[in-house]
Amino acid sequence: MNSQIEELCGDPLFQLNMAIWLSQPKPGDFGVRPIFYESGFRVHSIGPRLPIPPDIRLILNELNIEYHESAAPDVVLASDNYSKICILECKKNSFGTGSTNTLQAKTLLIISGPTAPEVLGVGLRKKSYGILAYLTRADQVDALQGTLNGLKDDLSRINIDSGEPGCFGLGCDEKALSIRYSGNLGEAMNINHGSPVEVISIDDDTDPRPLYIIPYDPSLFNQHSQGEEKICRRILYERFLGYVLCKVGSANAPVEIKIPVDEILNSSTFHLFEIWDDRSVRKNFKSLVKEFMTSLREYLGDGDILSFETGVGWVIKIKDSMTHDNIIKQIGKFRPEGMELDGEVMPLLFEE
Amino acid sequence: MTEIEISNEIMSIKSREQMIRFLDGYSADRLEELDERKTRAPLVKSYMLEHACDSGNLKTVTSIMKYRGILSTQIGDNLFKIQETDKKELFMGFLETLTPRYFVFYSIHESQLVDRWIKKVVCDAPELDHVWLSGLTFDVLWNKVVRLNNPHRYARIMFQHDSIYQIDKEMEPRDEIEEDDENTAAGIDDEEDTMEIIERRASKFTLVDKISVVHDKLKRLQDIYFPLYAISQLRFPSPVGRGGHDFYDYGKVTNRSGNFRDHRSHIIYIQRIYDALMKRTEEKIWFSIEKESIQTPGAFQKLIGSPLSIKFKEPLNKETFDYWIKSTFGRARNRFRLWGNPIRLGPMKVHVYGVDRHLWQPIFMEITSKHLTAIIPKGTCGNTVHRLVTNIQRFIDPAADVYIGDMKYNDMVDNSSGDVKYE
Numbered sequence: 001m002n003s004q005i006e007e008l009c010g011d012p013l014f015q016l017n018m019a020i021w022l023s024q025p026k027p028g029d030f031g032v033r034p035i036f037y038e039s040g041f042r043v044h045s046i047g048p049r050l051p052i053p054p055d056i057r058l059i060l061n062e063l064n065i066e067y068h069e070s071a072a073p074d075v076v077l078a079s080d081n082y083s084k085i086c087i088l089e090c091k092k093n094s095f096g097t098g099s100t101n102t103l104q105a106k107t108l109l110i111i112s113g114p115t116a117p118e119v120l121g122v123g124l125r126k127k128s129y130g131i132l133a134y135l136t137r138a139d140q141v142d143a144l145q146g147t148l149n150g151l152k153d154d155l156s157r158i159n160i161d162s163g164e165p166g167c168f169g170l171g172c173d174e175k176a177l178s179i180r181y182s183g184n185l186g187e188a189m190n191i192n193h194g195s196p197v198e199v200i201s202i203d204d205d206t207d208p209r210p211l212y213i214i215p216y217d218p219s220l221f222n223q224h225s226q227g228e229e230k231i232c233r234r235i236l237y238e239r240f241l242g243y244v245l246c247k248v249g250s251a252n253a254p255v256e257i258k259i260p261v262d263e264i265l266n267s268s269t270f271h272l273f274e275i276w277d278d279r280s281v282r283k284n285f286k287s288l289v290k291e292f293m294t295s296l297r298e299y300l301g302d303g304d305i306l307s308f309e310t311g312v313g314w315v316i317k318i319k320d321s322m323t324h325d326n327i328i329k330q331i332g333k334f335r336p337e338g339m340e341l342d343g344e345v346m347p348l349l350f351e352e
Numbered sequence: 353m354t355e356i357e358i359s360n361e362i363m364s365i366k367s368r369e370q371m372i373r374f375l376d377g378y379s380a381d382r383l384e385e386l387d388e389r390k391t392r393a394p395l396v397k398s399y400m401l402e403h404a405c406d407s408g409n410l411k412t413v414t415s416i417m418k419y420r421g422i423l424s425t426q427i428g429d430n431l432f433k434i435q436e437t438d439k440k441e442l443f444m445g446f447l448e449t450l451t452p453r454y455f456v457f458y459s460i461h462e463s464q465l466v467d468r469w470i471k472k473v474v475c476d477a478p479e480l481d482h483v484w485l486s487g488l489t490f491d492v493l494w495n496k497v498v499r500l501n502n503p504h505r506y507a508r509i510m511f512q513h514d515s516i517y518q519i520d521k522e523m524e525p526r527d528e529i530e531e532d533d534e535n536t537a538a539g540i541d542d543e544e545d546t547m548e549i550i551e552r553r554a555s556k557f558t559l560v561d562k563i564s565v566v567h568d569k570l571k572r573l574q575d576i577y578f579p580l581y582a583i584s585q586l587r588f589p590s591p592v593g594r595g596g597h598d599f600y601d602y603g604k605v606t607n608r609s610g611n612f613r614d615h616r617s618h619i620i621y622i623q624r625i626y627d628a629l630m631k632r633t634e635e636k637i638w639f640s641i642e643k644e645s646i647q648t649p650g651a652f653q654k655l656i657g658s659p660l661s662i663k664f665k666e667p668l669n670k671e672t673f674d675y676w677i678k679s680t681f682g683r684a685r686n687r688f689r690l691w692g693n694p695i696r697l698g699p700m701k702v703h704v705y706g707v708d709r710h711l712w713q714p715i716f717m718e719i720t721s722k723h724l725t726a727i728i729p730k731g732t733c734g735n736t737v738h739r740l741v742t743n744i745q746r747f748i749d750p751a752a753d754v755y756i757g758d759m760k761y762n763d764m765v766d767n768s769s770g771d772v773k774y775e
Contacts, residue, residue: 025658025757030723037758043655046641203720206698211718211727213639213655215705231695238693238705242714245691249712250478252419267714270641270655270729332684332691332709 002174004227005208009170009177010137011228012074013217014209015090018170019075019135020046021210022179022199032210033199035179036077039190041086044078046214046272050087050111050119056160063158071107082122086131086189087112087163092223094136094143097150106151108132112163130163131188138171138180138196145182164188169196176201177208214272215239218284218345230341233288237336239268240292245331248316253324260313261289284345292336299334300327353393355442358461362443363435368428371446371458375612378460383595383610394462396612398619399470400483400603400626401455404711404733410452411479417447420476436469444469454483454623456616467604478712483603483626484738487745488754490583490601492765493622494570501589503564508598510585513578513750515553516687517668517676555579563589574751578665582750588618601742621772629768633734636756636764640730658757660726660737662744665751668721673700676748677719681706688743690715708736715740 008014021032023043028034036042051070052060060067077086087108095101112132117123134144148165155162166185171178180196191197200208216236224232243264247257265273265285276282293314297306305327309315318324353361365371375396385391403410413432417424422444424432430449434457436442444466445459459466474480485493490509497507559566574580589596590609597618598606605622607615639657668676680686681694681704692706700721708715713732718725724744728737741754741761754761 020655026661026725027663027753027755027758030663031661031718031725045654203698203700206701209697209703211703211716211725213727234695235703235705238695239714242692242705242707245707245709246712246714249707249709267729270639272641275641329684335693337693 002172005172005177005202006137007225008207008209008228009172010092010140011224012090012092012220013212013214013224013228013232015135015170016074016214016217017210017212018199019043019077019088019090020213023075023077031200033197035191035193035197035199036086036189039192040079041077041084041189042080044076044085044120046075047072047275048076048120052107052110053115053118056110056115059158059160065158066103066106067110068103068107071104071111073108076120078120078122078128082117082120082128084131084189085112085116085120085122085128086133087116088133088135091134091136091140091144094140095147097147102147102151105132105148106155109148109151109155109162109165110160113161115161116163129188131185132163132165133185133189134167136167136169138169138178141167141169141180141182171196172202172208174202213270215268216288217281218288219278219281226342233341234336236268236288237292237339237341240264240289241296241331241334241336243267244296244316245328248318248324248331249328251318251324253318253321255318257316257318258312258314259316261286263313264289287345292339295336295339296331296334300330355440355461355465358393359440359443361460362433362445365433365446366427368431371427371431372613375458375460379607379612379615380610383593383608386595386608394460396607396615397459397461397463397466398605398607398615399457399459400605400619400623401457401474402481402483402630402733402735403453403455403479404481404735413447413449413455416477416479417473420473422473450620450623451627454627455480456619456623475710478710481711481733481735481739483623484735484742485599485601485603485622485626486738486742486761487582487584487601487750488741488762489629489738489765490586490599491581492762492769493586493599493625494583495766496769497586497588498563498567501563501591503562503567505563505589506560507563507566507589508558508560508585508587508596509566509570509583510556510558511580511582512556512584512601513553513582513746514556515672516747517679518553518672553579555582558585578749578751580750582745584746590614601746624772625765625769628771629738629765630734632764632768632771633737633756636759637728637734637737638730638732639727657728657730660724660728660740661755662724662726662741663753663755664722664724664749665753666749668700668748670700670721673721677702684709687747688740692717694719708732708739710739711736 020043022034023036023041024034025037026034049070049072073087074090075088077088089108109132111119112130114126116130117127118125136144144167152162152165166182169180176198177200178196178198202208212235216232247259251257273285300306306316318327365374379396382395414424421437423435423437427433432447434444434447436444445457447455447457449455474482584601585598587596587598590611592611592614595609597615598608605619636658637660641655677694680688680690681692689710690706691709692704694702694704696702702719704717706715711733714729715732715736716727744752756764
């Protein structure tokens with residue numbers, strides 16, 4: 001089990017959900033200990049697209065420095081009055097110079113600097129103390145910290161201020177999942193626990209993952225381990241199924257229930273789907289809806305009950321209350337667990 | 353009185369004034385009969401209901417009832433006479449809409465008939481739910497009873513906890529029995545010949561004593577014996593004579609006073625507290641990611657909401673945990689009215705991305721032998737939370753600690769009761 005948990009610690013979706021739970025207002029003596037929340041931080045936003053302000057881009061352009069014009073960090077944390085802002089990025093592994101990750105890190109360092117409140121639209125420059133934190137595996141922390149320090153020095157040499165860089169390293173032993181962090185990061189984020197700090201206790205033969213608030217990210221396909229892909233896709237399908245059941249259960253027969261593809265995706269991802277700006281991710285997501293609804297239609301047997309209508313989405317036709325009760329029963333018995341959960345996701349060619 | 357006679361009485365009433373006068377006089381007659389220990393007709397019973405739905409989709413009483421084959425005839429502002437349309441065509445009582453979200457149904461039919469009838473109406477209507485008063489809520493309301501009444505008045509509290517999922521290694525899991533204990537009158541033991549032999553923790557008893565005595569001792573007793581946290585009924589003594597108004601955990605209120613107007617005032621008071629509690633609950637607990645908004649700078653893609661956390665006083669054993677999960681998610685009709693396919697993450701840990709199958713709204717839960725954590729997506733009625741807490745206290749752990757975000761549930765109820773001011 002321990003090697004599986006170690007692998008889980010490097011999974012970006014697990015890391016993202018952990019980051020969210022670490023910022024949740026809840027008691028710390030059971031479940032996840034919310035060390036970010038206890039230190040005064042809450043989730044400000046998830047996956048926001050943050051562009052570098054023009055004056056800084058001008059300097060970088062004139063010096064022919066490579067960078068990304070904007071970045072979409074996984075999570076932004078902020079203290080109550082925005083006195084501190086932490087840009088948090090999840091990474092499986094450390095990275096060296098010259099990779100795409102380095103360009104992203106450079107951009108993140110800039111937007112987490114004194115310009116952070118301006119970039120987030122919460123105030124003027126220098127109003128907040130900015131931090132850039134990476135959440136990664138514990139064994140990647142030292143290498144990644146070295147890379148970040150190097151990038152910060154590069155920016156300092158051209159007089160561009162950056163955020164305080166640091167890493168949170170997720171690791172485990174037999175009893176607990178812990179996070180280790182450097183002294184500067186602990187001080188910057190007011191974390192007063194000694195490092196490493198235990199954030200989830202591990203029971204025997206038990207997967208320590210918390211509930212997934214973000215259930216799935218199709219852009220991470222092939223980055224998950226096979227087991228992880230299966231469980232994440234199952235969570236997404238369970239959410240699709242719950243959504244369909246809610247729609248059917250709350251309807252009054254006779255009725256035609258319309259389920260637009262965007263609606264099922266928004267509902268299942270806390271509306272993250274509509275702000276995902278990666279077109280291929282959106283297409284992959286839609287492909288998963290098709291996969292799921294097709295399986296559900298086959299399970300229901302009668303093709304007239306559930307069908308797809310172009311321009312509308314999926315439609316469930318319920319002619320009377322007896323059919324209504326039967327459909328509720330059948331949908332309630334459908335088990336996404338039995339679907340293929342690790343097959344390749346083929347993006348849809350057409351909107352369907 | 354037969355059910356036909358009762359139905360005819362209800363049928364003859366044509367206005368709010370008539371209803372109030374009739375139920376006032378009727379209540380006074382019943383109190384006299386109670387004194388003589390010879391009741392000739394059933395007591396007045398009220399059922400607090402919630403129209404569980406987002407504010408944009410509120411329906412009228414008439415349309416909710418009509419779909420269930422029930423006729424509602426308006427006899428005053430926000431007041432309807434309710435009649436079944438089956439063979440008997442019985443008039444069942446009166447339904448008053450206190451606010452678009454809260455209704456109260458008054459009836460003088462026998463408990464046995466009307467309890468089942470209202471339960472079926474609620475069960476068939478995803479738009480309706482009972483008002484759920486958990487043991488923790490009653491704990492706060494008890495303080496209101498203390499503050500409202502002379503310490504020499506008598507308090508009446510019923511405690512009910514039944515560890516129906518508790519089994520030991522050597523015991524075989526049994527079939528879950530459908531809940532039907534709401535009709536059982538307190539203290540009346542008419543089950544001698546049929547009583548089940550229970551070998552698990554099952555506490556149901558009524559405490560009647562002076563308010564001052566109960567106030568002095570209750571907290572200490574609760575700390576010694578946890579089922580005393582599971583208050584399932586509480587009497588608000590009547591200020592106009594003996595007796596009072598018995599509030600049940602599922603929103604039923606029996607009038608054991610001689611005054612209907614006072615009965616209604618108490619219901620309105622508790623409804624206002626409940627409404628404040630629901631608003632606070634939903635404001636705090638609803639999980640959502642807000643879209644970019646011009647009106648709220650900085651609020652783009654902002655994650656809001658807090659989890660519901662319930663920590664069990666004592667960890668459940670493996671057999672009890674398994675039986676609870678199996679009987680809740682393995683059958684459509686279960687006490688918690690939840691649906692989901694549990695994802696097993698360990699011997700005593702599951703994740704359920706499920707549905708409140710009464711209101712048909714989503715709820716995501718982590719359930720372990722030590723705690724339950726739930727995420728309530730925006731739009732899921734706050735009633736889901738209060739029903740869950742009520743059922744956890746009643747069937748799993750009467751002394752569980754409950755938090756909404758980092759705030760203790762009791763504090764939230766207390767603050768909500770403080771929101772209800774004279775206006």
